[in-house]
Amino acid sequence: xxGQNTQDYFRVFLVLWMYFYARSAAQLSYSVSEEVxxxxxxxxxxxxxxxxxxxxxxxxxxxxxxxxxxxxxxxRRTGALFVNERIDREELxxxxxxxxxxxQTVLNNPMNVHRIEIIVLDINDNSPRFSDAIHSIxxxxxxxxxxxxxxxxxxxxxxxxxxxxxxxxxxxxxxxxDVQSGGEHDVSAELVLQKALDREKQPTIKLILxxxxxxxxxxxxxxxxxxxxxxxxxxxPTFEKSLYKSSVKENAPVGTVVIKLNATDADxxxxxxxxxxxxxxxxxxxxxxxxxNPETGEITVKGKLDFEETPAFEVRVQATDFGHSPRSSxxxxxxxxxxxxxxxxxITITSxxxxxxxxxxxxxxxxxxxxxxxxxGNNGVTHCKVMxxxxxxxxxxxxxxxxxxxxxxxxxxxxxEYNVSITASDEGSPPLSSxxxxxxxxxxxxxxxxxxxxxxxxxxxxxxxxTGSMLCSANALDADLDNNAKVSYTIVNSYNINIPTxxxxxxxxxxxxxxxxxxxxxEELKTFQFKVQATDxxxxxxxxxxxxxxxxxxxxxxxxxxxxxxxEHGSVNSESIPYSAEAGYFVAKIRAVDADSGYNAxxxxxxxxPKGNNLFRIxxxxxxxxxxxxMSDNDLKTHPLVVLVCDNGEPSLSASVTIDVVVVxxxxxxxxxxxxxxxxxxxxxxxxxYLLIAIVAVSVIFLLSLITLIAVRCHRTESSLSRYSxxxxxxxxxxxxxxxxxxxxxxxxxxxxxxxxxxxxxxxxFPPVDAELISINGGDTFSRTQTLPSTDKKH
Numbered sequence: 001x002x003g004q005n006t007q008d009y010f011r012v013f014l015v016l017w018m019y020f021y022a023r024s025a026a027q028l029s030y031s032v033s034e035e036v037x038x039x040x041x042x043x044x045x046x047x048x049x050x051x052x053x054x055x056x057x058x059x060x061x062x063x064x065x066x067x068x069x070x071x072x073x074x075x076r077r078t079g080a081l082f083v084n085e086r087i088d089r090e091e092l093x094x095x096x097x098x099x100x101x102x103x104q105t106v107l108n109n110p111m112n113v114h115r116i117e118i119i120v121l122d123i124n125d126n127s128p129r130f131s132d133a134i135h136s137i138x139x140x141x142x143x144x145x146x147x148x149x150x151x152x153x154x155x156x157x158x159x160x161x162x163x164x165x166x167x168x169x170x171x172x173x174x175x176x177x178d179v180q181s182g183g184e185h186d187v188s189a190e191l192v193l194q195k196a197l198d199r200e201k202q203p204t205i206k207l208i209l210x211x212x213x214x215x216x217x218x219x220x221x222x223x224x225x226x227x228x229x230x231x232x233x234x235x236x237p238t239f240e241k242s243l244y245k246s247s248v249k250e251n252a253p254v255g256t257v258v259i260k261l262n263a264t265d266a267d268x269x270x271x272x273x274x275x276x277x278x279x280x281x282x283x284x285x286x287x288x289x290x291x292x293n294p295e296t297g298e299i300t301v302k303g304k305l306d307f308e309e310t311p312a313f314e315v316r317v318q319a320t321d322f323g324h325s326p327r328s329s330x331x332x333x334x335x336x337x338x339x340x341x342x343x344x345x346x347i348t349i350t351s352x353x354x355x356x357x358x359x360x361x362x363x364x365x366x367x368x369x370x371x372x373x374x375x376x377g378n379n380g381v382t383h384c385k386v387m388x389x390x391x392x393x394x395x396x397x398x399x400x401x402x403x404x405x406x407x408x409x410x411x412x413x414x415x416x417e418y419n420v421s422i423t424a425s426d427e428g429s430p431p432l433s434s435x436x437x438x439x440x441x442x443x444x445x446x447x448x449x450x451x452x453x454x455x456x457x458x459x460x461x462x463x464x465x466x467t468g469s470m471l472c473s474a475n476a477l478d479a480d481l482d483n484n485a486k487v488s489y490t491i492v493n494s495y496n497i498n499i500p501t502x503x504x505x506x507x508x509x510x511x512x513x514x515x516x517x518x519x520x521x522x523e524e525l526k527t528f529q530f531k532v533q534a535t536d537x538x539x540x541x542x543x544x545x546x547x548x549x550x551x552x553x554x555x556x557x558x559x560x561x562x563x564x565x566x567x568e569h570g571s572v573n574s575e576s577i578p579y580s581a582e583a584g585y586f587v588a589k590i591r592a593v594d595a596d597s598g599y600n601a602x603x604x605x606x607x608x609x610p611k612g613n614n615l616f617r618i619x620x621x622x623x624x625x626x627x628x629x630x631m632s633d634n635d636l637k638t639h640p641l642v643v644l645v646c647d648n649g650e651p652s653l654s655a656s657v658t659i660d661v662v663v664v665x666x667x668x669x670x671x672x673x674x675x676x677x678x679x680x681x682x683x684x685x686x687x688x689x690y691l692l693i694a695i696v697a698v699s700v701i702f703l704l705s706l707i708t709l710i711a712v713r714c715h716r717t718e719s720s721l722s723r724y725s726x727x728x729x730x731x732x733x734x735x736x737x738x739x740x741x742x743x744x745x746x747x748x749x750x751x752x753x754x755x756x757x758x759x760x761x762x763x764x765x766f767p768p769v770d771a772e773l774i775s776i777n778g779g780d781t782f783s784r785t786q787t788l789p790s791t792d793k794k795h
Contacts, residue, residue, distance in 0.1 A: 027115040027398070030081065034089040034120050039082050042072070042118065045105060046079025049114055053079055055107060064350045065103040066370060072103060072118065081116075089120045090157045095310075097159050104368075104401070106351060111365045115398050124162040124215025128154040130223035131280060135209075137191065137227045140325050141199040142234040148178065149191040150330045153281065153316075154211035154221050161214040170208040175227075177209075186314065191225070199229040233323025237263040237274045239331040246299075247336040250307040254300075258290065258335055261297035263319030271323035279316035279330060286315055290335070299333065307339040308374040341379040341428025346372050347436035355441035358412040366392060366440055367404040371424045379428040387421040392440070394422070404438065412442040413479045446484040446538025450476035452546040456713050459514075462553045463522040471505065474512040474546055476534035484538040487512075492533040492545065501530045505550075514548065522554040523595055556649020558595035560603055562657045566590060574660040583629045587616065588659060590623035592645040600649040608642040608656070616641060616661070625659070637663045 028049070030042045045061075046053055055061065056076040063073055073084040093099030099120040106113055135152045156164040167189040169177035174197065178190045189209070205227040212220050239261065246259040265272040276297045278287055290313070291302040299315065313335040320328035351368040373380040384402055386394055391408030404420065418440045425433035452474065459472045478485040489512045491501055507514050512534070528550050535543040566573045566588075575588045594601040605623040607616065615635060617628045625641065639661040646654040 027117055029117045029119065031119040031121055032083065032087070033123050034087045035123060035125060036083055036087065038084060038086070041080045041082050043081050044079050045074055045081050045114075045116075049105070051079070051107075053077070059107040059109050062106045062351075063103055064106050064368065065101070066348055066350065066372075067101070071101060074105070087120055089122050089159075090126065092120065094157075104350065106368065111403075113368065113397050113401070113403070115401070122159050122162050124158055124213060124217075124219055126157040126162075127219035128156045128164050128211035128213055128221035130154050130209075130211065130221055132223060134224045134226055137225060138230050138326065138328075139193070139197060139227055140234055140327060141197045141229050143193050143197060145193055145196065147193040147236075149193075150279075150318075151177075151189045151191055151209055151225070152223060153186055153188055154223075155281070156211070156213050158213060158215070163213060164211055165214040165218075166212050168210040168212060170210075172205065172207055174205060175207065191227075197229050203229050205229070230325035233267060233271045233321060233325045233327050235265055235267040235271065235321070236327040237265040237319035237321050237329050239263045239319060239329060242331055244331060244333040245336070246333065247338050248301065248305065249338045249340055250305040251340045251342060252301050252305060254302060256301040258299045258301060259333060261299070261317055261319075261331065261333070263297065263329065263331075265319075265321045265327075267321060267323060271321055273322040274319045275322070277318050277320065279318050281316070286313065289313070290315060292317065299335075305337055307337045307376065308343060310337065311339075311376075312336050339376045339379055341375055341426060341430070341432055343374040343379075344432040344434045345382045345384075345424035345426055346374075347384070347422060347424050347434060348372070349436070349438060352438065354439070355443040356406065356410065357445055358410040358442050359445045359447070360406045360410060362406050362408070364406040365403050366406060367438055368397075369394070369402045369404055369422065369436075371400040371402070373426050375426065375428065379426055381427040382424050383427075384422060384424045387423050387435070390418050390420055392418070392420050410442050412444050412481070413448065415442065417441045444481040444484050446480055446536060446540070446542060448479040448484075449542035449544050450478045450487045450534035450536055451544060452476045452534065454714065455546060457546060457548045458551065458710075459548060460551045460553055461516070461520060463520050463555045464557055465516060465519065467516055467518055469516050471514045471516060471550065472548070474507070474514060474532045474534070474548065476512070476544065476546075478536050480536065480538065484536055486537040487534050488537070490533050490535070492531050501528075504528065505530070507532060520552045522552045522597070523558070525552055527551050554597050554600055556596055556600040556647060556651070556653060558600075559653040560592040560594045560645040560647055560655045562645065562655055563591040563593060566657050566659065572660065573658060574662060576662045576664050577627070579631050579663055579665055581627050581631065583627055585627040587625040587627065587661060590618070590625070590643050590645065590657060592623065592655065594647050596647065596649065600647055602648040604646050604648070606644045606646065608644055615639060618643060625661075631663060635663065639663070 028043070028045075032040065032042050045051070046056070053076075056074065056079060061074060061076070063070065065071070069085045071083065071085045071087055072081055074081055089099045092101070099122070101118045101120060103116050103118065104113055105116060130152050132152065137149050137151075139147075139149060151167070154164055154167075156162075164187050166179050166187065167177055169175065169189075169191075174193065174195045176192045176194050178192050180188050180190065207225040207227065208222055209225050210220050210222045212218050240263075244259055244261065248256060248258050261276060263274050263276070265274050275294045276292055277294060278290070278292050280287075287302075289301075289303040289305070291300045292298070293300070297317075297319075299317075315333040315335060316330055317333060318328050318330045320326045348370040349367055350370055353366055356364065356366055369384070371382045371384050373382050382400055384394055384400075386392055386404070391406060391410060392404055393407040394402045395405055397403055404422070420438045420440055421435055422438065423433055423435045425431050457472055457474060461469070461471055474489060476487050476489075478487055488509045489507050490509065491505065491507050502517075504517055504520075505514055506517050512532070514532070529547060530550075531545045531547055533543050533545050535541050577585060577587055590605055592603055592605075594603055604620045605618050606620065607618045607625075614628060615631075616625055616639065618625045623643075623645070625643070641659045641661055642656055643659065644654055644656045646652050
């Protein structure tokens with residue numbers, strides 16, 4: 001007993017499980033009557049789909065359909081599916097027994113699609129209707145009891161129980177009504193003669209034919225029957241069959257024979273000659289579609305046939321003789337239209353979610369697509385796919401409903417939009433296909449950091465440049481769009497600088513222009529370095545850095561300074577020499593220094609002598625004052641000498657000192673100790689030579705090292721790089737030497753007694769310009785190389 005109960009429980013559980021599983025997997029189905037009031041509730045989607053009321057708003061529930069009107073909508077507060085537009089079944093589904101509307105519900109996050117079928121129920125809102133208000137029937141007086149006469153057929157647009165059901169005839173003594181139900185065909189009625197007619201007694205009989213449908217309450221339509229009693233011809237044409245059937249392809253050309261009818265008449269002569277005609281119906285004029293040969297009874301195609309519009313026709317044909325009192329009979333011809341594959345599949349985009357983020361994961365739904373084909377059978381079976389190589393694919397939702405989803409990585413910077421070609425083809429022979437192109441835009445995400453054009457920017461700025469001068473512009477590019485590509489600039493780091501970077505330079509956060517906040521002094525600061533960071537406005541932001549090297553260029557802003565024991569112009573300095581001094585006698589040595597560097601610190605000494613005084617000379621590079629000849633009696637006893645010290649800057653700056661040289665009779669009278677250094681015209685200091693050679697070597701090595709460093713860091717080859725020429729020393733017969741640098745030449749004279757500590761050391765050449773364009777003094781733009789102006793000075 002226990003085992004039997006267990007089996008029964010198991011069967012019940014299995015049946016319930018299969019029921020709920022089938023219900024969850026199948027589509028929802030509702031029914032609603034046509035012409036119901038707006039707001040009529042059909043069902044509750046929340047309960048039937050097992051949803052929460054909050055999902056209707058949070059997941060943005062939408063009703064999607066392919067109809068031009070929104071017949072249904074959902075109450076977001078209750079989840080009720082209600083009627084939103086007037087529904088007319090006869091307008092939506094003419095001549096169809098079953099009328100159903102198919103809609104979809106779409107929920108986002110995650111996206112779910114549910115198919116809903118709503119069956120529209122017919123109501124009895126149409127009355128039967130005859131084509132003519134008066135219908136005449138000619139009946140021979142020789143007609144016998146039981147003869148039948150076809151009555152006009154009424155049309156009712158309703159279906160099912162509300163369609164035409166029967167006919168009623170007004171009471172009379174001559175005729176009865178025989179109603180014939182054709183099952184799948186129309187209900188027809190025949191007038192049956194019950195009593196012999198006598199035209200002489202009653203030539204016409206007036207009757208009322210009433211058509212009644214099956215509605216509750218029923219609706220009716222009437223027509224007046226005018227029966228004309230005639231005599232003479234007493235035989236009626238007779239068809240071979242009461243019902244003919246035939247078929248023809250919907251693409252049959254005009255003139256194609258559909259069927260040939262044959263009716264015979266037992267009468268002779270004109271009373272036995274038969275002509276054929278189409279019986280006119282109230283709602284469909286078949287004379288535009290088929291042609292009936294009145295003599296042969298041959299039905300041919302006259303107009304365009306369309307299986308999708310009308311799959312079958314019922315043609316009523318009447319055969320009439322030529323008797324004085326024509327007699328006629330009728331028959332039905334059912335013509336079936338054979339479907340051919342003449343409709344291409346139609347692709348409908350019911351919902352398009354564009355643009356799609358470029359970081360969308362595979363499986364993200366982009367569009368909902370529906371495919372339909374008006375053909376029947378295999379001609380209406382469709383297949384859909386994505387053409388070409390694109391990161392999208394189609395997934396089937398339900399029968400001919402698809403979802404276009406992401407199937408690969410997206411990159412807006414590489415492809416900002418895709419033209420996705422979707423092709424749908426049927427299984428006809430030959431198959432037909434259609435293509436629909438969907439444009440899918442890809443939206444930007446912040447996946448690209450700003451990029452500078454070079455990792456290092458070298459800037460050269462002259463000292464004493466005005467505050468606010470633009471040093472350079474640090475520009476970074478971002479491949480993203482909008483805020484993701486909006487770049488702002490900040491200074492983030494500094495190296496080898498005694499002052500804060502923020503006090504030395506400032507950067508425009510929008511343009512990247514770097515300007516000076518103070519005047520730079522080469523003598524105090526020769527170079528400094530900092531970093532600029534470019535950050536975009538994306539979420540989260542991305543950034544990159546570039547190193548900026550600032551080199552201060554020396555300007556000739558310092559005048560030479562006279563060293564002790566002599567003071568500058570305005571004070572009294574005196575020296576004594578004996579009258580017997582020989583030519584070349586050492587009088588004094590002027591020493592001066594310049595705080596500048598390079599050529600701006602290269603000094604030269606000159607005597608500003610009165611006219612006619614050729615007793616003294618000064619070494620232009622050493623500053624040593626010596627006699628040029630022996631004294632004569634005509635010479636003055638006191639010689640005021642003005643020594644001018646000039647640097648080599650542009651423009652040149654100078655300082656002067658005045659020395660009074662007093663001539664005494666003997667060396668005993670000299671108050672200041674002098675040293676006579678004999679002139680050696682053919683000798684040159686070994687130390688000076690070694691120093692000059694060292695200067696040239698160091699300059700060349702420095703220049704080559706700097707060029708190599710720039711080439712490695714900039715990763716590009718300079719087409720040409722101007723260099724300063726190596727220094728060249730030329731010795732003259734008079735013991736002087738010339739120092740040549742590029743196109744500039746300097747002559748320096750030394751004597752054998754010149755102190756070795758007085759040699760002027762020339763600084764190394766200035767480094768070449770970097771690969772980047774350089775802004776100096778806030779506006780002057782220099783090219784990659786720069787050549788000093790040509791001068792030739794000989795002293």
